Amino acid sequence: MELNPHIQRHHHITLNVGGAQEDYDFHTKVLGLKSVKKTGLYDGVEPIYHLYYGNDLGEESTLVTCFPMRQSGRKAKRGSGQVKTLALSVPVSSLGFWATHLTNHGFKPELLERFGEQVLHFAHPCGIDYELVGIADDDRKPYSNGMIPEGFGIRGTHGITVSVRDMENSAEFMHYGWSGKLENTDGAFTRYHVGKGGSGTIIDFQHEPQLEQGTWAYGEGTVHHCAFEVSDLSVQKNVKHHLEGLGYTDVSDRKDRGYFDSIYVRTPGGALFEATVSKPEGFLIDEPYEAMGQTIQIPPQLSDKAEEISAYLEPLKF
Known part of the structure; x- marks a missing residue:
């Protein structure tokens, strides 16, 4: 079989x-990321915020x-069949700072080691597992708003952890369907990377055969999906056809998300992956750099109800 x-x-990770x-x-x-866009969920008719955080321009993998x-x-x-953990890259020398910083803000960080990396584990206020991973060789430039000391900031994503009850089918999907390269195993964890490898390309699978299936629908307390960058719309189309040719027919049609175009696939283990093409203008498509993230951008399909939606949404001070 051909590879992808x-x-x-x-x-991005959502x-x-x-x-x-x-x-x-x-x-x-707390984490010192930049609010690069405030908009709404593009699916359905119920008004729900979609809040974007990242580096100064909201670049891919941040x-x-x-x-x-x-x-x-x-x-x-929360359960099996989901992305369960989001890991972010920070300098190795910053882990002591982050442990104190998180503790001072009421979080309970725990220092772990996995795949030879120092990992600071804690939880989002809604319960989703987060990790800060000490990485020496990551040249992505973090955003600085003065709250986090220069040189200690978050550079972007490092990896995700997917909980699965069966590893064999996920391994086949990663190899043939998602261009994943097997790196190593560490206990119940199996590590893959895509592209050139390194921070921002990692997918870990945690084999948890006894864990009950988690939910896939929108609802508080879970990771919805992980999106992966592809170069252009023709390549994205090839990815869709490639997956369907392998028998992974649960691939969506292309969806215009305002700032990028997306196709989605439900992986054999249950986690939702996305192949994404950024629009050339990125997050500057509807507001200038100086005003990024300062105004709520109503999704086009709801624009005729802009005032009603703004009044309905939870007040947000920023």
Whole structure:
């Protein structure tokens, strides 16, 4: 069978979180990321924020995006068949600072070692597992808002951990369907990377055969999907056809997300992956650099209800 050589690195990771203000404060004031866009969920008709955080321009592999679900009342169940953990890259020398910083903000960080890396584990306020991983060779430039000392900031994504009950089918998908290269195993964990490898390309699978299936629908407390960068729309089309040719027919049609175009595939283990092409203008397509993330951008399909939606959404101070 042919392989899929087109998956380059993470594009963004999207979470179903709790309250909008709680999430905004966590990512901008605790983690020191930049709010690069405030918009809404492009699917359905219920008004739900879509909050984007990243580096100064919101570049690929630096983005964490969030749907605050608490206002909707929808809850999710964490379990197998989901991305369970989001790992972010920080300098190795910064882990001591981050342990103290997180503790001072009421979090309970725990220092671990996995695949020879120093890992600081803690949880988002809604319960989703987060990790800061000490990486020496990551040249992505972190955003600096003065809250995190220069040289200690988050550079971008490092990896994700996917919980699966069966590893064999996921291994086949990663090899043939997603251009994943097997790196190593560490206990129940199996590590792959895409593209050139390194931070921003890592996919870990945790084999948890006894863990019950988690939910896939929108609801507070779970990771919704991980998106991966591909170079252009023709390549994205080839990825879709390649996956369908392998028998992975649960691949969506292309969806215009305003700032990028996406196709989605439900992987054999259950986690939702996305192949994404950024629009040339990126997050500057609807507001200038000086105003990035300062105004709520209503999705086009809801533009005729802009005032109603703005009044409905949870108040957000920023």
